[in-house]
Amino acid sequence: MKSSKRVFLRTLAGAAVFAAFSGAAFAQQTVKIGLLATLEGPFAAGGADGMRGAELAIKQRNGMAGGKKIVLVKASSDAKPDVAVNATRKLVEQDKVDIMVGPLSGGEGIAVKEYSKTQPNITFINGSSGAQATTLVNPSPNFFRFNTEGAQWMVGLGKAALDKGYKRVMLIAEDYAFPYSQVQGFMSEYCRLGGKVPVKAWVPLGGKDYASVIARIPKDVDALLVVLGGADAVNFLNQYEAAGGDKPIVGGSITVSQDILNYKGKRRDSLVGTIAGAPIADAYDHPDFKAFVSAYQKEYPVSSGAYPSPSLFALVYYINMKAALDGLDAVKGDLSGGQAKYRQALSKMTLKTPVGDVRLDANRQAIGTTFITEVVKDAQGNLFNRVLRKVDGIDQMLGMPKEQFKMGSRDEPSCP
């Protein structure tokens, strides 16, 4: 009995090794695309939705682009840069993908961009990572990003906050690159137009206790700028509610996303009126976006574990994968010459996305659209994001001259 178990185990191990080393060569009439998202760790749900978005882009063309069949090879990371690079290296060097789409989060994006420099014959297209530095500092000639990033997503929100009469806001944000970018996108405009941010509270990612932060909220601020994601946002909102807080909220791009609006806490209703900036708005009524939403809903019903409406990650992965496929169409699947023609086509193209046209700048970074949204309650009592305003053509300099632009950090910008 025991020995048969062992034989079984050894067979299993043998099969593992065999499977690992096979699966390399494929016919010429296919293009291999590697897809990396976080299927583990804090962004596992977002990563799964990102994969749905990317696969949707392929399914919409029946798995063909530029006359070639698309073979998708997926990999997973857990939002850690070293894991993301390992997974990418496996896709590129072991699975021999031609085009790489991913990763999901900011730190990963910077690391994968650095890796892309060592593989000049492969084209890397971002997944949904949104760190400014990826394309601003030491950009890589073969790393493309067709989504706008954290700072761009907040452009227009500063003005919207002032229009609502919020002259002084306190900042509560997680202490890492993505919120820095978001805060910069908000503050550069808000400060310029005369708003004040007297207190900045940077809290650790994954923090549970916000009591000390809540105690620091000054009496004389008009609103709170809350740039927290996922469970952090829910924890903060609950504790703020319990502490008797009543100040209105200005949200970051992932603070009032659909998964938070769906949560069942008491504070839920007080979210009504919250304004936020994001590259996606559930209630955007352009036919292209509606077509995208219904395609997503048809392909991925809620019963299969998908969201009722595509998340930010699904949209952004969809956009980047669509860029990869449109580029293949443009060069008719010709990836010869170290993919030079393909890259040329990517740099030049105007990408049609569900949320408007996207172009790339000299650093291969998207210039695109941001939505300013407001949370409203519909007749059934569900919360959703209404589009207040749509801002087109936002570039990575946020409209500032290049000399004046400084990357966001804890202390930059500042207007106490």
Added chain:
Amino acid sequence: MSAVQWRNAMNAGAGRAALGKGLPGRGPGVSSRAKGAGDEIVERQTPSMWAAVRARHVVVLAFLLAFPFFATPFLTYQIGAQSLALGLIALSLTFLGGYGGMISLAQMTVAGVAGYMLAIFGASGEATLSLGWSWWIAVPIAIAISMLAGTFVGWLSVRTEGIYTIMITLAVGVAFYYLCLQNYSVFNGFQGFQRVYAPTLLGVNFRNPVPFYFLALACALGGYLLIQYVLRAPFGVALQGIRDNPRRMNALGFHVTAHRIAAYALAAFLAAVGGILLVWYNGLITPNSVGTSWLINVLIIAVLGGMKHPIGAFVGAVIFVLLQTFAIDLIDRERFNLVVGGVFLAIVLFSPDGLLGLWARLRERISTTRPQAALHPRRSKP
């Protein structure tokens, strides 16, 4: 009895026999030798390094040396070099845990200290925080600071036993993780340090897969031989004595606490070298590199391979890296962690001594099921 007298007693075989009693198969170097206790004593009296070399050592070394020439750069770098670097860190735990009886979860932290110090004193993408010194200054400084850190961990935890050691070292590890995560003036917070690359030396760029593999191999081999030597040296033998009966060793005149702390310092050296290799391998270091999951992963690697022999750390590392890399090809992409966990569970369940234990039992089974093997005794095992 002084240490010198103890050594003499050991060399005469008497002390060794006393030490080995009650722990069959756990004495120093037993697993690499033939079974007969008599042979062993004879061998000890002729302490030649070459006497211990067996055919399988030569085969393994030849394979390791030839590996990059038939494997793809990917296998050389991601599987080969990464396994060697991780194995070196796990080896420091095997040394502490298997031979010192101290399970320290802070070995990745010690490695991380070396990595961070290398990024801070050496060059990185963060020009304002890194001092940008040459690697030949930065590396010794990183190793020295890391050894201090490892010694500190040892000093803190050495008076505790078993689960309390694990708790204290885990606490130190998690504290260091949060320090890195939230300190911006030195550790650069969540971002950590990017672009920490291996140097170019004598025209050889150690960022390239093959040179880096040989660098890692040299370090790993050095670490392995160092541990093999130390385990046979009086220091290592006394350490095993302390593991088995600290009170008795104390009565024999050994300073048990100091001895254990010294073991931590030595382990810290290995972990530091491994940590530097790992940073060069990844090209970056972030708080996640010293996060809880990695603290545990080092223990998993050591246990997977088996903690009764130094080679176990490397065997475990290879299995771990292979699984991390290729499990996703075996099964539905969304569920590949199930395979990783399942294999770990199976190995620990079927062989508490890790893969080395499995191998040893397999050999035992073969020799007992084939009685003729016993009738025609071979002089030495291949």
